[in-house]
Every structure is written in structure tokens, then in C-alpha cells.
Amino acid sequence: ALKLRPDFPEAKENFYRVANWLVERWHFLMLNDHGRNHKYQLAIKKAVEGGCSSVLDIGTGTGILGMCAKMAGAVEVYACELSKTMYELACEVLSSNGMADGIKILHKKSLDMEVPKDIPNRVSLVVTETVDAGLFGEGIIETLIHAWKNLLLPPPNPQQPLSSSAQTGRVIPAGATVYGVAVQCEEIRRHHRLCVSSIGGLDLSMVGQIYSPVCCSADSEDSTEPYTTERLSRLRGGYVQLTQPFSALDIDFNNPQELEGLCSREVQQLRLYVTQDGLLDALAVWFQLHLDEDNHLSTGPQEETCWEQAIYPVQTLFNAVKCGDEILVEVSCKDSYLRLCCIAIIRDGHMFCFDSGTTGPSNILPANPEAALCSALASLQTRHAQPSQAFTLESSEIALLNNTAYHISFRKAMSTLLASLQSARSSQELDPVFVLDVSEGFSVLSLIAAQLGFKPAEDKQTSNRSGLVKAYSSVEKEHHQMILRLLAGANGVPESALEFWLRHVEDDSAVLQRPNTQRLWSAIILDCIETCGLIRQKLLEKASLARCLLEDGGQIFPQRIVIHGMLVESETLLVENAVQGTEPTLGFNIAPFINQFTVPVHMFLDLSTLECTRLSEPAELFTLDLMNSTLNYTEKQVKVQVSTSGKITAIPFWYRIELDSEESVISFSPGSHWKQAAVVLQQPLVVSTGDWVQLSTRLHKSSISINAIK
Ligand SMILES: CCc1ccncc1CNCCCCSC[C@H]1O[C@@H](n2ccc3c(N)ncnc32)[C@H](O)[C@@H]1O
Numbered sequence: 104a105l106k107l108r109p110d111f112p113e114a115k116e117n118f119y120r121v122a123n124w125l126v127e128r129w130h131f132l133m134l135n136d137h138g139r140n141h142k143y144q145l146a147i148k149k150a151v152e153g154g155c156s157s158v159l160d161i162g163t164g165t166g167i168l169g170m171c172a173k174m175a176g177a178v179e180v181y182a183c184e185l186s187k188t189m190y191e192l193a194c195e196v197l198s199s200n201g202m203a204d205g206i207k208i209l210h211k212k213s214l215d216m217e218v219p220k221d222i223p224n225r226v227s228l229v230v231t232e233t234v235d236a237g238l239f240g241e242g243i244i245e246t247l248i249h250a251w252k253n254l255l256l257p258p259p260n261p262q263q264p265l266s267s268s269a270q271t272g273r274v275i276p277a278g279a280t281v282y283g284v285a286v287q288c289e290e291i292r293r294h295h296r297l298c299v300s301s302i303g304g305l306d307l308s309m310v311g312q313i314y315s316p317v318c319c320s321a322d323s324e325d326s327t328e329p330y331t332t333e334r335l336s337r338l339r340g341g342y343v344q345l346t347q348p349f350s351a352l353d354i355d356f357n358n359p360q361e362l363e364g365l366c367s368r369e370v371q372q373l374r375l376y377v378t379q380d381g382l383l384d385a386l387a388v389w390f391q392l393h394l395d396e397d398n399h400l401s402t403g404p405q406e407e408t409c410w411e412q413a414i415y416p417v418q419t420l421f422n423a424v425k426c427g428d429e430i431l432v433e434v435s436c437k438d439s440y441l442r443l444c445c446i447a448i449i450r451d452g453h454m455f456c457f458d459s460g461t462t463g464p465s466n467i468l469p470a471n472p473e474a475a476l477c478s479a480l481a482s483l484q485t486r487h488a489q490p491s492q493a494f495t496l497e498s499s500e501i502a503l504l505n506n507t508a509y510h511i512s513f514r515k516a517m518s519t520l521l522a523s524l525q526s527a528r529s530s531q532e533l534d535p536v537f538v539l540d541v542s543e544g545f546s547v548l549s550l551i552a553a554q555l556g557f558k559p560a561e562d563k564q565t566s567n568r569s570g571l572v573k574a575y576s577s578v579e580k581e582h583h584q585m586i587l588r589l590l591a592g593a594n595g596v597p598e599s600a601l602e603f604w605l606r607h608v609e610d611d612s613a614v615l616q617r618p619n620t621q622r623l624w625s626a627i628i629l630d631c632i633e634t635c636g637l638i639r640q641k642l643l644e645k646a647s648l649a650r651c652l653l654e655d656g657g658q659i660f661p662q663r664i665v666i667h668g669m670l671v672e673s674e675t676l677l678v679e680n681a682v683q684g685t686e687p688t689l690g691f692n693i694a695p696f697i698n699q700f701t702v703p704v705h706m707f708l709d710l711s712t713l714e715c716t717r718l719s720e721p722a723e724l725f726t727l728d729l730m731n732s733t734l735n736y737t738e739k740q741v742k743v744q745v746s747t748s749g750k751i752t753a754i755p756f757w758y759r760i761e762l763d764s765e766e767s768v769i770s771f772s773p774g775s776h777w778k779q780a781a782v783v784l785q786q787p788l789v790v791s792t793g794d795w796v797q798l799s800t801r802l803h804k805s806s807i808s809i810n811a812i813k
Contacts (some may be wrong), residue, residue, distance in 0.1 A: 154268030303510030309593030312493030502776035636780035658699035
């Protein structure tokens with residue numbers, strides 16, 4: 104559609120979401136990483152010149168490694184790629200670089216390949232970079248075990264060192280070493296554990312523990328993924344190393360027996376010496392790929408490389424460590440995922456075991472006064488709930504709960520609304536006001552509203568406000584409802600004041616219906632901004648539907664959203680968005696093909712840690728009025744003055760979310776659970792201090808586009 108009508112907005116907006124899905128963003132990072140590409144080229148060149156005449160590139164992506172092998176003089180070069188989009192893209196790249204005849208490319212997963220059906224003979228070299236931040240997450244172990252069995256010539260036999268490379272097989276990378284370090288990091292903690300005991304006036308201690316699905320407890324059920332990924336060097340507030348980096352695992356990809364044995368290798372226990380007091384929030388893990396004896400690629404946090412690290416959050420409550428302690432870590436490779444798990448802290452010869460990742464230390468080995476104190480402390484924190492009680496919420500839902508400022512502001516705004524409704528009602532009117540929360544995901548806002556309805560009357564004059572509010576929540580998941588029921592009970596809100604609304608309706612707009620034939624809503628709570636920093640789709644449609652369902656004096660929360668933005672120069676946003684020319688890709692012409700999949704809006708950006716030069720002050724770019732649609736428009740021009748000379752490459756943006764005329768929250772603020780987004784300009788705009796730049800912001804179907812002209 105875009106090729107036919109490039110400015111067709113529906114296609115454009117869908118395309119951006121589709122492009123993000125079809126082609127992973129790390130392709131741009133990888134291809135722009137000249138250091139990485141050059142090291143692979145050197146290793147491949149050395150192997151081919153050393154006699155590896157037939158090469159298979161597994162997971163070729165754009166085809167760059169296969170082309171290196173061809174350029175190095177390999178006689179037979181094959182490539183396979185399981186993604187259809189990447190396969191078709193690689194075909195275009197090969198022909199554009201005159202290698203369509205020299206390289207046979209297959210749209211296949213290597214595991215489905217066999218000799219002679221797919222490739223005529225076994226090859227002497229496999230090159231691949233089918234690795235993720237946790238090394239094994241793209242299946243490289245299974246891929247190589249299969250390759251050694253079916254696609255590669257046998258490995259060199261140490262007894263016959265002289266067997267030429269033409270008769271033996273080998274893999275680039277030759278192996279990998281996995282490293283880790285224990286870290287304290289508040290930003291990781293905020294996403295994986297509840298860090299507050301009350302939010303917006305609700306006491307949370309009743310609910311037991313709440314964790315993210317990322318947990319590596321020894322008895323991990325399959326539903327959890329063992330690690331998440333973060334760019335440690337870009338985490339808000341940074342991190343503190345609590346131990347020295349340690350080496351967790353070594354793997355030789357040229358040793359089929361070792362590969363076979365990896366997953367059955369017994370669990371390895373490491374004792375990490377704590378060198379710094381702090382809170383043990385996670386283990387951060389990275390690796391070195393040994394392409395060959397001389398060329399290594401590291402994904403470590405200290406490198407200026409662009410890769411993320413694997414993060415294994417420590418979910419236990421009792422995570423204070425002191426210099427001199429030792430952290431007991433188990434390393435295993437279960438179901439071909441690399442798993443690291445902190446299982447205990449050793450202090451003065453005593454071991455405090457973390458339970459299987461659900462609560463604080465429960466079975467503490469040899470008891471001693473300090474241990475007893477620790478376990479008392481831990482149980483203190485879970486004083487009410489049955490300690491075995493633990494709930495799982497998405498990390499974005501946990502970060503939202505930890506955003507106390509947002510919940511406090513919401514409580515104030517809701518209280519103001521209830522007071523105004525209360526004064527407007529005749530005293531004898533008894534039936535409650537209806538509040539509906541249609542937030543996506545887990546939300547306690549409905550409960551905050553319900554609790555306000557049961558606040559004991561502040562002063563004797565006003566009638567007891569008990570039962571003023573009847574709150575409805577559209578949370579659907581069973582455990583979400585369980586948490587809300589527990590919280591209602593613990594916060595004096597009778598079950599009758601909170602109802603679950605229209606579960607499992609076909610589309611999320613259908614939950615917007617009147618509470619009953621006689622009544623309308625006094626407040627409807629909408630979820631406007633996605634965690635990634637974009638406006639939620641169909642927001643304006645939902646708001647206009649919601650407005651029709653409000654009774655007089657009723658309100659939508661939030662009332663207004665003001666988009667703020669600023670001019671920045673950021674090389675980082677460029678390299679994460681498009682391949683810059685042919686230089687980084689070893690002179691191969693790849694950019695025009697992969698750049699078809701660039702998306703002008705970069706999301707999940709943490710603007711507080713983005714390396715960039717700010718070229719202007721923040722400016723208000725656009726306003727969305729959810730209460731009064733007549734004030735809305737689809738395009739707005741704003742003039743912004745350049746405060747520092749430079750090259751505008753992107754316009755990051757965020758939101759002031761106005762709950763009412765007094766209360767608002769900013770989506771770009773320290774405690775915020777929202778990330779920011781940025782429009783990346785097609786052509787950087789060179790500007791000088793004092794210049795005026797006109798920004799025209801368009802909002803079409805929740806998709807923001809911003810053009811800058813001098
Ligand atoms: C320093 C490396 C690094 C470190 C940390 N984070 C990222 C990186 C960068 N590498 C990311 C590659 C990750 C994706 S793998 C690349 C391409 O290969 C394809 N594939 C994967 C397996 C597979 C197979 N068995 N048979 C055929 N094709 C296969 C995928 O469809 C993808 O297009």
C-alpha cells in the first residue's frame with residue numbers, strides 16, 4: 104500500500120507497527136556496528152584463506168556474512184534464513200551486490216536442512232550470529248548440534264593435526280564465554296518488584312508479594328522467561344556493581360560433544376564475594392563471542408558496543424547485602440536457556456536461603472540470632488498475607504504501581520470530582536456515583552475511587568459518605584481481580600462497592616456502555632499513553648464514546664493531554680533507526696534495502712539517559728482535549744527557537760497528562776513508568792543558535808508525525 108500511495112495515512116500508521124514487527128530493530132544496530140562487521144570479516148577471511156572452501160551462513164539476515172565469505176574467495180557459499188521478510192530482503196541485497204549467482208540462499212531453518220537435498224555436500228565452515236543478549240535465546244546450541252551432525256564436515260581430529268581445513272569442519276564463532284555481575288539498580292527493581300507499601304492511599308501490604316514474570320526460581324515453571332534485557336549503560340539512575348564481574352560459563356562451539364552435554368551439564372554453583380554494600384537487585388549477564396583465536400566480540404556493559412545485557416532480577420524481599428557476604432549463584436542451561444539464579448546469601452558462615460523466588464528467606468539454615476532477626480524482618484514485611492501468597496504482574500504493570508506520584512495525583516483529582524458531585528446532589532439522593540476504569544492491564548484506580556467513597560466523613564456536618572461510590576473495573580484476568588478483591592478487603596472497601604465490568608467483550612471499546620438503563624457514569628478512567636511512549640490507538644474514538652456516557656458534572660480522566668517536544672541532535676537515535684550508508688557494512692550496498700523498514704517514530708526511549716545534545720527548550724506541540732472535542736484539531740504548527748547550533752536528527756516527545764485543572768502528571772519524570780518516543784527526521788536539519796524552526800505536528804488515528812522546517 105505504501106509503495107502505491109506513500110502518504111496514505113492508514114497504510115502509513117499500520118506499516119509502522121508492522122515494520123517494527125517484521126524486522127527487529129537490532130538489525131540496524133548490528134549493521135551499523137562497523138567493529139562487529141569488520142571482526143566477522145577478518146575471521147571469515149582467515150578461515151577461507153586457511154582452506155575453508157565451502158561455507159554455510161546460518162541466519163543470514165541481510166546476507167552480510169555470506170557476502171564476506173564470497174569476497175574472501177570461498178568456492179561454495181550457502182545461506183539460510185528462517186524469516187520470510189529477511190530472506191526476501193537478502194535476495195535483493197545479494198543481487199544488488201552482484202552475488203546472486205555466487206551465493207545459494209534458502210528460505211529455511213537450518214534444522215530443516217539436509218545434505219544433499221539442500222546443500223550438495225557437507226561444508227567446511229559455518230558462520231552464524233544467531234545469538235541474543237542471553238546468548239542461547241536464538242537457539243544457537245540446537246542449531247550447532249544439528250549442523251555438526253548433518254551439515255558440517257567432522258571437526259579436526261587432534262591426533263591428525265595436519266588434516267587440511269578442506270576435509271574438516273569448523274564454526275565461526277568458535278566459542279563464547281559468559282560473564283556476569285551482581286548489581287544494585289533501582290530502575291530494574293521498579294520493574295520487577297513492588298517497592299512501595301501503599302499507593303494512592305491504598306495499603307498494599309495485605310496483598311503479599313508481587314513479582315514480574317521474569318524469575319529464575321529453581322523450580323521455574325515454563326510460563327516465566329528466565330531473563331529480560333536492558334542496556335545497563337542507559338538505565339535511568341545507573342547501577343552499582345556489588346561484586347567483581349565473574350565468568351559463568353565457557354562453551355566451545357567446535358566441540359560437538361560439549362554442545363550435546365551442555366544441557367545435561369550439572370548445575371554449577373558460584374560464590375560471589377560482595378565488594379560493596381547495597382541491595383541485590385539483579386544479576387547482569389553478557390558474553391564474549393570468540394570468533395577465532397584473535398577476534399572477539401563483547402556485549403558487555405562497559406563496552407561502547409550497542410548490545411543489551413541479559414538481566415536476571417532477584418525477586419526476594421530480603422536482598423540487602425554487605426561487603427564480605429557471599430552470594431550463592433546457580434548456573435544452569437535448562438531447556439537451552441541460560442539460567443542464573445541467586446539462591447542464598449552467606450554471611451559469617453551462615454546461609455540465608457532465598458525461597459524459590461516467592462518470598463523472603465524461609466528455610467534459613469543453621470539458625471542464629473542474626474538469622475532469626477533477618478527472618479523476622481522478612482516476615483514483618485509480609486505481616487498480613489500468607490507468605491506463600493505471590494502474584495505475577497507484567498513488568499510494565501509493576502512499574503505503574505511503583506509510580507506513586509501518579510496514583511496520588513489521581514486520588515486528589517478523583518476526590519475533587521467526588522466533592523463537587525456530592526455538593527451538587529440533594530442530600531436525600533442515596534444511590535452512589537458510578538466510576539468506570541477501562542485501563543488496559545492491571546489498575547487499582549477503580550479501587551482508589553471506591554475507597555474515597557468510604558472515607559469516614561471528615562466533619563460531622565457532611566452525611567456519612569459511606570457508599571458514595573460504586574466502582575467498576577474492566578480488568579479481566581482472574582489474578583488481577585483476586586489482587587483487587589484482596590486490596591478492597593484490606594482497605595475497608597466492601598466487595599459490593601467494586602464490580603468487574605463486561606469481562607471478555609469483543610473489542611475494548613465495547614466496555615464503554617452505560618452502567619444501567621437508568622444511569623450514566625460520573626467518571627470514566629481511560630488509559631491514554633502506552634508504556635512505549637505512544638498515544639494508545641483509538642483514544643479519541645473512545646473518549647468521544649465515553650463523553651456520551653457521562654452524567655452532568657461527570658468527567659473523563661484524564662481531561663487533557665498536552666504533547667511536549669524538543670529539538671535534539673542524537674547520533675544514537677540515527678544508528679538505531681537506519682543503516683547509515685555503505686561504510687559500516689563493509690562497503691556492501693545493504694542500507695537501501697533494510698532501510699525500507701525504518702520507522703520514523705522511535706519508541707521505548709529513555710530520554711533521561713539518551714546521549715544527545717539538546718538544541719532547544721521543550722515546547723508544547725499539540726493538545727488533545729478529551730472532554731471537549733470541538734477544541735481538537737489534526738495538525739498544529741509551532742515555532743521553536745534553536746538554543747544551540749547543531750544538526751537536528753530527532754524530536755523526542757512526551758506528555759503532560761492533565762487529570763483535572765489542578766492535578767497533572769508528566770510522562771517524562773523520575774518516577775514515571777512511561778518511556779518516551781521520538782520522531783527521527785528523514786533528513787537531519789542543520790541549524791544555528793537563534794534560528795526559528797517550524798514544527799508541524801499531525802495526529803492521525805493516534806499516530807503522531809512531526810515535520811521540521813526552517
Ligand atoms: C553480538 C551479537 C548480539 C548480541 C546481543 N544481542 C544481539 C546481537 C546481534 N545478533 C542478533 C541476531 C539475532 C537474530 S539471529 C539472526 C537471524 O537469523 C535467523 N535465524 C535464527 C536462527 C536460525 C536458524 N536456525 N536457521 C535459519 N535462520 C535462523 C533469524 O531469523 C534472524 O534473522
